[in-house]
């Protein structure tokens with residue numbers, strides 16, 4: 001710990017972040033003049049017991065800005081028991097890694113910080129892995145994980161602010177939310193920060209003494225040692241203060257936290273440096289009562305006391321000309337040790353492994369779809385494999401032994417009409433102004449066909465299965481059992497790895513067969529081999545169903561791709577469309593297991609008439625059901641005789657004149673009108689056929705299962721659109737099963753061969 005008087009003033013640091021030789025700053029820090037300084041009197045050494053609560057009568061006029069040495073002297077005068085070294089310590093603690101600039105491209109090798117002395121108990125190579133594994137941090141976007149009243153975890157990453165502090169045992173950082181980024185990526189504040197639910201939750205945690213887990217990203221610039229992993233769990237902390245400061249003249253909130261269990265050194269303490277003074281090693285913080293708000297605040301900065309009450313108008317009242325970034329955190333404030341009710345952690349940092357217990361469905365519950373912490377190396381392992389968890393870093397494996405789940409456990413038998421061939425009750429809903437429907441009975445399916453106004457030749461057909469369909473040999477009931485008995489290679493495939501937050505995974509498991517299907521998820525491809533009899537059966541059945549549904553003159557050819565999806569409880573497929581150029585116009589899905597709700601809605605850009613980001617008018621004909629349809633259609637028709645260029649010019653004013661774009665649709669009613677126009681309940685054995693490229697162009701669909709479910713979706717993919725390197729080695733085999741529905745037409749108990 002440097003105590004030789006050569007300590008640098010904050011801001012003057014060597015490239016390594018180690019403070020350099022002192023020089024008196026020209027930009028001098030603030031101290032109250034000597035009359036007020038006298039009140040800086042230390043009362044006892046208890047770090048918990050409040051010290052003198054003197055009333056500070058505001059800053060006298062004509063105050064001067066003292067030099068760094070004067071600050072040191074003043075503190076000594078006011079508190080002769082205080083070691084001069086403490087002030088230097090403060091400067092050193094405060095400076096931290098202020099000059100280290102880390103970016104997403106900074107590799108751990110280029111990171112100039114020393115190695116930490118230890119290793120995190122829990123770490124992750126992706127935010128998705130972290131959030132899907134840890135119960136105390138499930139916030140995929142924000143840095144705080146709270147439910148508005150209780151806060152469980154915090155994550156900080158990237159560039160810290162002046163006076164942020166990441167020490168071995170104490171932390172200071174700003175509350176998130178409400179910052180704007182300028183063109184250089186510098187965060188500024190343009191208006192006072194207001195109490196958002198996260199800040200309120202932290203305030204409550206301070207009052208109720210509820211501990212919080214802290215996670216650091218690799219790029220946390222004030223972290224004093226090198227972070228090896230993208231995300232590392234630091235441990236349980238006590239939130240002790242929520243206080244006010246100003247940035248750019250606007251109110252901001254900051255937090256102080258203390259490490260909970262300090263018997264062992266923090267694993268992230270830097271190697272080769274003296275340990276920081278422990279919590280409770282310094283005299284008690286100075287406290288004063290504000291003349292304006294009459295509330296007591298502790299002295300936070302070495303330079304002098306200021307009110308830090310978040311509601312006070314005089315909080316952080318730094319004198320004009322003073323650069324607040326030069327303020328040094330007072331070690332009496334920083335390193336105080338707060339009495340705490342809790343002596344144990346609320347839950348272990350390494351969560352318990354999910355186990356089968358007495359439940360036959362334990363392997364497909366929400367818990368089982370979450371990640372686990374590797375017992376070999378501490379990394380968060382997402383549930384990627386259908387069969388269980390596998391650590392890609394050290395090879396550790398874990399699984400919950402699966403049991404075949406009977407259909408009765410995933411569907412409510414009361415939803416089927418017993419006396420009417422066992423058809424399911426239908427719960428479809430549609431918006432009559434956009435959708436027209438017709439019904440028929442075909443091959444023991446009750447077929448509901450939905451036509452979408454303005455999309456000529458397009459339809460969605462829902463083939464509702466009855467008992468005969470479900471019980472057909474090699475049919476839905478058999479498939480549901482076989483898909484549980486055979487591992488067909490279902491897994492969660494990486495969606496993206498773009499935001500610098502590691503890989504993201506979809507919600508559900510999938511496996512692809514036949515032609516490669518690259519939409520959204522690059523799924524590994526398997527051929528239609530005899531090893532996957534169920535897949536061949538499904539392909540043949542769906543090809544047959546599409547032949548029945550698609551008008552003969554459109555010449556439907558058999559499907560050459562199947563995407564099998566598996567959903568554990570609570571998994572789903574969010575809104576998307578199957579609208580790639582390489583796809584044929586027909587897509588058919590067979591549902592197996594628990595029921596699911598399938599919804600169709602117009603895509604946002606077509607509904608609001610403008611692209612999401614730039615809010616430019618979309619270059620597609622508006623369709624019935626979109627916002628301001630009549631006016632938009634008229635305007636569209638009027639420019640059809642123009643050249644493309646002139647059309648574009650005309651359309652550039654549409655955002656304003658026709659009220660296009662989400663931001664223009666100011667009323668809640670208008671925003672809410674962007675909802676589903678068709679909702680189907682898909683049950684075990686049902687088939688849905690979507691036909692017509694325009695459906696995929698204008699509409700998107702989502703599927704939300706109500707429990708354990710599989711879906712087998714067939715498409716036709718044009719091999720000419722696939723890169724030669726991605727084509728399957730063997731060409732896709734034709735359907736050899738040739739399912740023809742004849743069993744369904746046979747009389748009850750009849751033999752299909754007769």
Ligand SMILES: O=C(O)CCC(=O)C(=O)O
Pocket residue numbers: 563565573578589591701703710711713
């Ligand atoms: O029915 C399902 O589970 C989802 C099918 C689907 O939308 C797809 O595979 O694109």
